[in-house]
Amino acid sequence: MNLFFHGAADPMKQFEVQKWFELPPVFGYDISFTNASGFMLLGVVLCIAFFGYAASRGKIVPNRLQSMGEIGYGFVADMIRGTAGEEGLRFFPFVFTLFFFVLFANVIGMSPYAFTTTSHLVVTGMLAMLVISIVIIFGLWKNGLKFFGLFAPSLGDMHILGKIVIYAILIPIEIISFIARPLTLALRLFANMLAGHILLKLFAGFAVTGITAGGIGLLVAPLAFGMGVALNALEFLVAGLQAYVFAILTCVYLNDALHPSH
């Protein structure tokens, strides 16, 4: 009883990683299958099932589910075209995977008792590192040293001294902003999911404690419950929005790799 309440009231409990299957360590690293891995697998399986259905049906006249899959396809394709142009479409499978991986993880996390894989900085950090590695490696491979023109935007006609002064200020700023990209990309998603889920848990916890405590708590409980419901709606919005933001920023960064001159 006490343990149950302790677990239910602790808003951090939902982020705890628990081993489901112990696996032998690889190179001394523990790679056990955890609840985090389980829900990640669930997201991947659902994603494959959903788009696999849309792909395998493949009728000229689609049904609703097929149409939804195709709308997802068109949505990501338009997002890339809008930010990185037609050339950006070479990254279409990557951005598509990224967007729906994050979206499915976020939305699955909205289900009670589910684990939100994207509420862990390791996961979002790895995804951000993946994005930025692709940007740097592809940028260097495609543009060579011109890729570093990213840090020195062209200033047009200007006196050489003026250019030196401006570049002295501008280049460090550009470098810092470039380094900040993976950090902000990872932190934005992580912090949004973490904070949202903590808030949901807190307000739901207030509702329960309010009722069990009685007295003034009975007045607080409905307010907290209403707040929880409203936050739930907001969190669904955030789940979709953060996946979109993650994907579109990836497109913007990939655009820099494709066209390094500002």
Add this chain to the structure above:
Amino acid sequence: MTPIILAAEAAKGAEKAAFPPFDPWHFPSQIFWLLLLFGSLYFILSRFILPSIGNTLERRESSIASDLDEAARLNDEALDAQKAVEVSIAKAHGKARDTADKARAKIDKEIATETAKVDAEVDKKLAEAETRIAALRADAMKNVEAIASDAAESVLGKFGSKAGKADVKSAVKSALGEG
């Protein structure tokens, strides 16, 4: 009792792990499974699913385009057919007018020839009748002359005139001719 237990539990929890997302024991597992699952998802999507969806979309687009082309072609055909019908109607009208004109002309001609024939016959008959009348009149006049000269002779005979027969005759003739 309860608050004491809760406090004890909380203290134990705080001791054990501060903040689950930053608990490093699960980092290798998280990274391993993320790379494995993300990689598999990328592989399956990029290899099988996305090309298939793209293919479907392309087929749909081309089928819509070809349907539109087909519709435009059929529309053109229909317009051509309409034009052809209009032309043939106009032709038929022209032909009908021609036929009617020809028929009218033929009938007019027939009427004209018939009229001419009838006129000619009538003229012939009139001429014949006139000649007959003239002949009859000449005959009658001859008789009148003879009767008149006979009557004049007998009248002159009654008066005792000894006028020659030939004289009487010419006198009667000239009198009749004057009359």
